[in-house]
Each structure stands twice: as C-alpha cells, then as structure tokens.
Amino acid sequence: MENHQLIDLLNQMTLEEKIAQLLQLTAHFHEGTESEGQITGPMEEMGISEQMVTASGSVLGLSGAQAIIDVQKAYMSKNRLGIPLLFMADVVHGFKTIFPIPLAIGSSWEPELAEKSAEISARESAVSGLHVTFAPMVDLVRDPRWGRVMETTGEDPYLNSLFSRAFVRGYQGNLQEDTERLAACVKHFAAYGAPEGGRDYNTVDMSERNLREYYLPAYKAALDEGCEMVMTSFNTVDGIPATGNEKLMRGILRDEWGFDGVLISDWASIREMIAHGAAEDDCEAAYRAIRAGVDIEMMTPCYVQNLPELLQSGRVDKTLIDEAVLRILRLKNKLGLFENPLRGADPERERELVFCKEHRKVSYELATKSCVLLKNNGVLPLQHESNVALIGPFAQSDDILGWWSCEGVKEDAVKLGTALEERLQSGKLRVANGCDIHSITQEQLEEALEAAQTADIIVLALGEDSSMSGEGGSRTDIRLPEAQLELVKHLQKLGKPIAAVIFNGRPLDLQGVFNEADAVLEAWFPGSEGGAAVADILVGRVNPSAKLTMSFPQSVGQVPVYYNRFNTGRPLDPLKTEERYVSKYIDSPNEPLLPFGYGLSYTTFEYSDLTLSSLEMTPNQPLTVSVKVLNTGTRAGVETVQLYIRDVSGEVVRPLRELKGYKKLKLAPGEHGIATFTLTEEQLRYHHSDLGFTSDPGTFHVFVGSNSRDTLEQKFKLASSQLA
DSSP: OOHHHHHHHHHHSOHHHHHHHTEEEEGGGSTTSTTTTOOHHHHHHHTOOHHHHHHOOEEESOOOHHHHHHHHHHHHHHOTTOOOOEEEEOOSSBSSSBOOOHHHHHHTTOHHHHHHHHHHHHHHHHHTTOOEEOOOBOOOOOOTTSGGGGGSOOSOHHHHHHHHHHHHHHHHSSTTTOTTOOEEEEEEETTTTOOGGGOTTOOOOOOHHHIIIIISHHHHHHHHTTOOEEEEOSSEETTEEGGGOHIIIIIIIIIITOOOSEEEOOTTTTTHHHHHTSOSSHHHHHHHHHHHTOOBEESOOHHHHHHHHHHHHTSSOHHHHHHHHHHHHHHHHHTTTTTOTTTTOOHHHHHHHTTOHHHHHHHHHHHHTTOEEEEESSOOSOOTTOOEEEESTTSSOOOOSOSOOTTOOGGGSOOHHHHHHHHSOTTOEEEEOOSOSSOOOHHHHHHHHHHHHTOSEEEEEEEOOGGGSSTTOOOSOOBOOHHHHHHHHHHHTTTOOEEEEEEOSSOOBOTTTTTTOSEEEEOOSOOTTHHHHHHHHHTTSSOOOOOOSSOBOSSGGGOSOOSSOOOOSSOOOTTOTTOSSSSOOSSSOSSOSBOTTOOBOSSOEEEEEEEESOSEEBTTBOEEEEEEEEEOSSSOEEEEEEEEEEESSOSSOOOSOEEEEEEEEEEOTTOEEEEEEEEOGGGGOEEOTTOOEEOOOEEEEEEEESSSSSEEEEEEEEOSTTOO
16 A cells, blocks of 8 residues: 555544554454454453454464464454454564574674574564564663563673664565565663663663663664564653653654654553553553553553543544554555455465474574583583483473473473483483472482483583573572582582583573583573584584673672673772772672673684774774684684773763674684774764763773683774864
C-alpha cells in the first residue's frame, strides 16, 4: 500500500477499531488456537469485549506456521477492514536452533557472527509465522546480581553498540523484500540494566549525563541501523516510569532522535504505573502512556477501556491515537501483510529449515568462540592418552540453553559427557554427577570419588541451572551453590589436576573454585551445540579466543565493579596497600578478580613497540596507533588486541580507561602481526555538564593490550588552538 492508502484506511476505522489496534494479547484470546472456547474468562478478567479482540492489532507468544496460519485466517474472516495481525515473540538468542546467551555472544567480540545468529533466528522464526522479535536487548549492565545480564553483551557502551547494530542487521536484513526476516524491537528503553541492588524491575536513578554517556548509545545504535520497534522498560527514569516518561519517549526518542517507528510497552507496564505511584488508576496510566507516545499496550486494557473517555473529555487529542495507529499500519505494510497476511508462514519450509544442520553448525561455531578460558596452569587441553573423570551436575545435563530459549528443546542439546566420550579414547572417560545443583548426597560423593581415583585429571562440570538467571533471576549470593563447592573441596583432597567448566548466565563470585582448580573454562549457557563446542575446547581441537565483556568480582561485596570507572580524590596506591585513608576496602582488593576484556588461549602472546604517528592530535589530524604482537607459544591462536584511552583532565571527570577499538590477529607459532588503529578527535568527545558532546584539549593516555588491565601505554596531546 502507498501511504495515502494507509491514511484512507485509517479514516475508515471506527474509534473502537483504532483503539483495539493498540492492544496486544496473548494467543489464547484468539480463535484458531488450542484455547479456542476458553477465552471468555480472560476476556472478562481484563474487561475487554469480543469485538475488541476481533479488532486487536497484535499477538504475543504464538509460534508455529500452521498455528499462526489458523489464527490469522480466523481473524481475517472477521476483521471488517481486512487489517492483519502482527505476531511477536521473544526470540532472544535463537528460535529452535539456540545460540549461546547474548552475554556469551559478546565474549566472542565478533559482531559478524552475532549478525549471522540473528539472521538464522529470523529465518527460523519467519517460516514459523512470526513477524517481530523482542530483541535485541542492549541494556548496559554493571551488576551481575541482576539476572538479565545474560541477555546483554556487557558493560561497555562502544562494544554494546557494535553488537546492537549487528543484531538488528541480522534480524531485519531487507525486511520489505525478504519474507524470512523479522522486524527487530530494541529493548528496554531505557537504562533497565541499572536497577538498584541488581534487583529486577527496581528503581533506576542516575543523572541525565550518565544516562546519555553510557546507557543510551546502544539503543541509538539500533535505531541508526533501522530498527523498526522500541520496547519501554519497567523501571523509573529520573523518578518517572519509562512507559509514561514523556521527556524520555517523546523528547529524546521521537523528537531528538527522530524515531517514528512503533513503541510498545513491556508486559503490563502501563498498568504498573499505578504500583509505581505515578498513576492513580488505569485511566491516568493510559493518559500518561499515550502522551508519552506508547503505541501498543501489552496485555493490559488501560487503552481500550479509557481512551474513549479521555478523548471525549478532551484530555487526549484524537491525533495522538491516529499517529499511533498509523505507525502500526505502516509496520504491517512494510512487512507486506496487507498483500499476504500469512507472509513467511510455511509448514513445509518450517520442517526443512528449523534446527537444520547448517544452522546448528553456526551455533557450534559461536559457542566455540564464546567460551572464555579464565585460568590454565598447563592442564588443558586434555592429553589424548589421559584417563579423565568428568564430574558434576553438568556432566550430562541438557540444561545448557539458558533463559529465553524460545522454542529450543533441552533434549536436543548436545551434552558435554556425550561429546567428550566421542572425542577421547575408548574407556578413557568416567562420568559421575557428584552432586545436584543445590544438594549433595553421600552416595553421589562416593560415586564421584570412585570415578576420580583412577583418573589422571578431573574435569568438573559446575554451574547455575537456567532458572538461576534471566528475568526475575536476581541473586544476592552469586557464588556457586554450596553443594558444588563442597564437591570441589572433597575432590581437591585427592591431589589430582582439576579443570573446572562453568555453565552459567552471569559473572560469578568464583570463590571456592577459581583458586582450587588448575584450569577454569567459562562456558556460559552455550546453546544447542554447547556440549560439542566445550568438548572440542577441552581436548584442544579448538583454541579458545573469547574475552570477557563483564568484569568478574572478587566477591559480591565489590559490586558494581566495572572497568571504565572514575578515579577518586584519594586513589589507592598499589604499593601502599596498608594506607587507611584512601578509597579501598580493608578486606578485599579494589580490582576485580578478572577484568573486562580478559581471556586466555592455549598459546601466549607478547606485546611490544606501541607507537603513535604523532604526539599531538588535531580535529583534522587523526593519530595512527600500532602495536606488535608475537605468538610466543607452540600453537596457532587468535588474539583480540584492545585499544583504550584515558582523558587525563576533563570538564567532567573521565573514566580511567575507555575502549575505543579492537583488532583480531590470527598468528601461527613464532609469527608476529601488527595491529593498527586510527584514533580521531571525535572518539575523544563526551557529554559535558551542559550535555554538550565535545572534547577537551590536553593530555590523553593510550593503552593497548590483551585486556583492560594488562596493557602498554603512550601519551599524546589534543591541541587546543585548533579545536572547533
């Protein structure tokens, strides 16, 4: 349809039809589903009529080509103007082929591979009937107590922005021409990743400068890439719930950034303004949300029940509703739904494409590039002739997909024990659970000790079950469960080498395992092919190359701990740790256990010859930064060379280090490579106290190295006389 045709269609709609377009319901309200005939109760509970359902604009959570075909056909047979439904779902890190959790994908430092995973997710979803995914989730996070850290790519705004763009490209592609792509919905706008105490849905309170400097860039990157939708967050922003925050949604998102796509509430977040204390009742909640520019209300009836009255009273102008409806119609039109309401839904193509071998290969590759080697005292990779005891609750667990695994089936996941047995000599592997996630019995312990007695090396498969992270999965104690730490203690007494593999959805406090083990491999929740990927790393078929995108704390008492922090007026001198009146803990180091950007390989790399093309930069004269990297080990490996800067003195205090770029070098043993970066004045800009985005003249430090801590250093000056 042309735009004028959409406007004509809008003008033909009754007020009830328009407002119903703003309502999103779960599938069981609609005819054509298995719940048909059981929808009267939920309708009465929500206070909506059958007519509202018949005219509602979108469906949440239904998938499967035939199921969506049935619902769409039933809906279209009753819809007066032939306006099709939109079908949406949380396709976060895979549809049926499950990829590693996004935090793990971030650890790959490979946006191109992330884009491929999103494309596969889109193709599987689209042939199964979906039109929109509630992804990517790009909330910046600094607190591992928050369960939803597993959905993000980490604590750095630059890296998060790269992945944000990549995911949008992968999901959407050429949306208008390729029916096997999805419209992306970036979430959660805004600052959802900074709740007080790491407690989900909790208060977020920060300055606008901090919001703009760290938390907004990844959302803006998604929109710059053409993301079609935005989802509001549950939290407050400057004391106002985001879903009713007019300054945030209209002021920044629509007016300043020019976003004219669809804005959807998160589940019931319009009505939740009442619990927040920002609305007295559903009517006021609807008023605030429509004023803020929220187009679709997810699973509460505030709009359908109250917008007619708000219009009649003059509190809400008709143009607000017409704008919202037109945005929804435009998205449906862009997806081609008016011409083909079934779009990509195709049961035959679904059987051919979903969870196919080619897709699983990409899941495997991404898993191998997402597992981070945190420690290795020479016990990995496993020797071909070694007798191995694989012990722990994840030895043969299929709970490795992680939260938000959409249509993923745990039973389809490749288990570590099964994969490792295929890769070791016959009879060389013994497997024992040792304990459950949260409990240990004497019988389990005896079985584990027996398996370990004849082993040359013990591989411990430990971690969180998937419900211990994800939405609603906030924790105050982020250590491994006590039963697993007890298992480690008993096995350590045997005096045998131990390699620990950790399956989890967040950075953990690794007390009780990091020092006790000779090697530690962070596997995260690695997805459908996770067992095969981890096994290939353990036996050395794959050389690990991933790097952390969230710092790992010494203990939960340090949280939040992140690399791009400010200095204090009384910084701790590492050579004077006994000094009291400085910014420090008296019972813990200030530094994290493992810093942002950290990750080991089965080979080693040596950095040297950090050089700058000039000791002075101007707006028109960028610097070239180069460093030599030598593979000093005995096998080929990939090193992610990271560039950081520090602005020594700014109008606003600047972080001790900020990531500005990285390069991957693949080097054979004895081979060296040169990593070269271009650093521009634009990369030195930041938000000042007046929110202006400029740079300051003066001294800057350049750091290049293997992580945010272990670097070489040089200095340069940004000239003042030539600044614009």
